[in-house]
Amino acid sequence: MHEIRLAWLFFRVGAMNELQYRVNFFLQLFQSVLAIGTGLVSLWLIFSHTSSLHGWNPAQLLIVMGVFTLMGGVIQTTIQPNMTQLIEDVQQGTFDYVLTKPADAQVLASIRRVEIWQSVDVLTGVIIVLIGVLRLQSQFGIGRAVTFLLMLVVGALLIYCFWMILTTLAFWVTSMWHLVELFAGVYNAGRYPVGIYPGWLRYGLTVVVPVAFAVTVPSEALTGRLDTKTVLGAVALSLILVTITRVFWSFGLRRYSGASA
Amino acid sequence: MVKPVIHVDQLTKTYVIPEREGGLKAALRSLVHRKWRDVKAVDHISFDIQPGEVVGFLGPNGAGKTTTLKMLSGLLHPTSGEVTVLGFVPQRRDKAYLKQITLVMGNRNQLQWDLPALDSFELNRAIYRIPTRQFRETRDEFIELLDLQDLVRKPVRNLSLGERMKVEIAASLLQRPQVLYLDEPTIGLDVTMQARIRSFIAEYNRRHDATVLLTSHYMADVEALCKRVIVIHHGHLLFDGSLADLVARFAxxxxxxxxxxxxxxxxxxxxxxxxxxxxxxxxxxxxxxxxxxxxxxxxxxxxxxxxxxEPLIEDVIRQVFAQEAPLEELPA
Known part of the structure; x- marks a missing residue:
């Protein structure tokens, strides 16, 4: 498909762009190690007092931490840079160049930027997940692995839609800069299974900002806590949200070009 | 008679903008009760452009030039009136239409900043789905015409403003568009570089029989490239004809x-x-x-x-812009 080929090309160019700044690699590595270090320390602190946190044992929480790091890496490698670029382009008028290209504008706006060094987090996340899986003292089958991967994709899609809808608001409100910090703050809550939070917060992290779907649900898939109903629900939800995002985006575009005025 | 490439009929664009006075008090008041005002950026403009024509689109800042170009390239929806280009309605943004046009804005950059331009060329090749052979031919042709051999291998950020513009124009024309919208392509460039870009545009027009609509504040550009000029002011069409006629009429x-x-x-x-x-x-x-x-x-x-x-064209143009009167009230 043409769009996928385009995405790959942009990924390559984005990677080449970033590869020129090798210092960023070491900075990111350092940051990643630091984050994981503090994460491990807090896990150790928790489990020196108890053997299970809301039903999650150490190995399982390690998996949550791994998924959290992995998904954070995915967000910062692709989703976040593209969305900030989009906000900037709308503000400066360079978004016109996206619209004059004979390609789907939403796709183009979503694949243009890649911050390749952020993918260090993806790698470390995968390693932590693997260590967690090896330490799980339960049987682990191919079914779980597949569900896990599916839920990861669904989680990433939901986060993308969440960002995209907020970013589309830039067509109305041109200054949307606090979005990044706001999201980072909320996303941090995802380092623990959302089940440990009080009801209102759990609800918010599931429905308002889909952090639960991005981190907790894939972790549940990997630790065998997920039932088929939730899996189907998550897939359905992602399809619905993708559609809503698309509709809202077209609405925003019409606003941008003054068709609604 | 040949069918015009660009057909514009009674084209109008009205912006609705928030209106408020200066000062904190007014700012606070506008939070609660915002007043809106209609601004007609383009007001019932009509013109036709034939295939292969190079037309200069003149007007002071804020005259409605860019708004018109944006409507022609499908970025803005007209408030009323009709536009067709190459048989397409631009605002529908048909891919088949977008493939045949290009929009170059002299003050904005669309190349990958940290990479050599050749990489941006490749991206455009993919976006426009240019066949490999045609892509190589066009690319090499442009590299030769604009003397880009060394420039396309350097990261764009290391190029001078003029060099960047040359590369930018080359990148924008790789798909060999039939219609070119050039919004101040020579802005901020030195005289030599302006001349270089000008002759490239003329050459492209000659070789590919492309239609060009160009805005510029440099009369040298217009004199060198455009047999015909369209002058707009305050959204109104003031003049449409040859440069010589413009001088004769307004000087x-x-x-x-x-x-x-x-x-x-x-x-x-x-x-x-x-x-x-x-x-x-x-x-x-x-x-x-x-x-x-x-x-x-x-x-x-x-x-x-x-x-x-005869006075300098610059002076004539300045004089045209100095008057507020719409077309009907001018001496014929």
Whole structure:
């Protein structure tokens, strides 16, 4: 498909762009190690007092931490840079160049930027997940692995839609800069299974900002806590949200070009 | 008669903008109760452009040039009126349409900043799905025409403004568009670089028989490239015709240069003195007065040399923009 080929090309160019700044690699590595270090320390602190946190044992929480790091890496490698670029382009008028290209504008706006060094987090996340899986003292089958991967994709899609809808608001409100910090703050809550939070917060992290779907649900898939109903629900939800995002985006575009005025 | 490439009929664009006075109080008030005001950026403009024409689109800042270009390239929806380009309605943003046009904005960059331009070229090849062979041909043709051999291998950020513009234009034309919208492509460039870009545009137009609509504040661009100009002001169409006609119609003055044997003579009673350069005096005289003033000068004074010149196009244009009146009220 043409769009996928385009995405790959942009990924390559984005990677080449970033590869020129090798210092960023070491900075990111350092940051990643630091984050994981503090994460491990807090896990150790928790489990020196108890053997299970809301039903999650150490190995399982390690998996949550791994998924959290992995998904954070995915967000910062692709989703976040593209969305900030989009906000900037709308503000400066360079978004016109996206619209004059004979390609789907939403796709183009979503694949243009890649911050390749952020993918260090993806790698470390995968390693932590693997260590967690090896330490799980339960049987682990191919079914779980597949569900896990599916839920990861669904989680990433939901986060993308969440960002995209907020970013589309830039067509109305041109200054949307606090979005990044706001999201980072909320996303941090995802380092623990959302089940440990009080009801209102759990609800918010599931429905308002889909952090639960991005981190907790894939972790549940990997630790065998997920039932088929939730899996189907998550897939359905992602399809619905993708559609809503698309509709809202077209609405925003019409606003941008003054068709609604 | 050939079907026009660009057909614009009674095109109008109205922006609705928030209106408020300065100061904190007004700012607070507008939070609660916002007043809106209609601004007509483009007001019932009509014109046709034939295939292969290079048309200069002139007007002061805020005249509605960019708004019109944006409507033509499908970025803005017209409030009313009709536009068709190559048989397409631009605002529908058909891929088949977008493939055949290009929009270049001189003050904005669309190349990958940290990479050599060749990589951006590759991206455009993918976006426009240019066949490999045609892509290589066009790319090499542009590299040669614009002398880009060394430039396309350097990261764009290391290029000078002029070099960047050359590369930018090359990147924007790789798909060999039939219609070019160039919004101040030479802005901020030095004279040599302007000339270079100009001759490239002329060459592209000649080789590919492309239609070009160009805005520029540099009259040299317009004089060199455009047989026809369209002048808009305050959203209205003021003039549509050849550059020579524009001068003939709007130039109210001519300049008379006189060299005298006796430099002490006072010439201010013959016309407005524009400059005095040792023994040569330049006068500005109303066009209709020119023959009379010339005759009087020759009769009254010991004239060694006398020339009558059309004013600079820049001056004519400035004069056109200085007037507020719409078309109907102008002397024909």
């Amino acid at each position: 109210a003055f001519k300049t008379i240069g006189v060299t005298l044997e006796d430099t002490s003579a006072d010439l201010s009673r013959y016309g407005e003195i524009m400059s005095v350069d040792s023994d040569r005096v330049t006068l500005r005289v109303p066009k209709t007065e020119t023959p009379r003033v010339t005759a009087r000068l020759l009769a009254d004074l010991p004239v060694m040399d006398l020339t009558v010149e």
